[in-house]
Amino acid sequence: MRVLGMKIPFLSGFEEINLRFYVKRFENGVWKRGAVFISEIVPKLAISFVANTFHNEHYQTLPMKHTLKSK
Secondary structure, three states, X not given: XXXXXXXXXXXXXXXXXXXXEEEEEEEOXXXXXXXXXXXXXXXXXXXXXXXXXXXXXXXXXXXXXXXXXXX
8 A cells, every 4th residue: 555655554465355346338339348346345444544535445444354274
């Protein structure tokens, strides 16, 4: 995460969930593709604040955790 080109300490490398679907439309004889984001969720309020305030995003903050299991 960067603001004005500067990295913000402790806010790089975070969990994130993007709920999205891919779309395409036919416009002026050409198929155009895109992604529609339904929700973007991150675990820290600071990440949401920076993304929403400086990057015009629509992040939500919710608690999350993950576990890695190997066979």
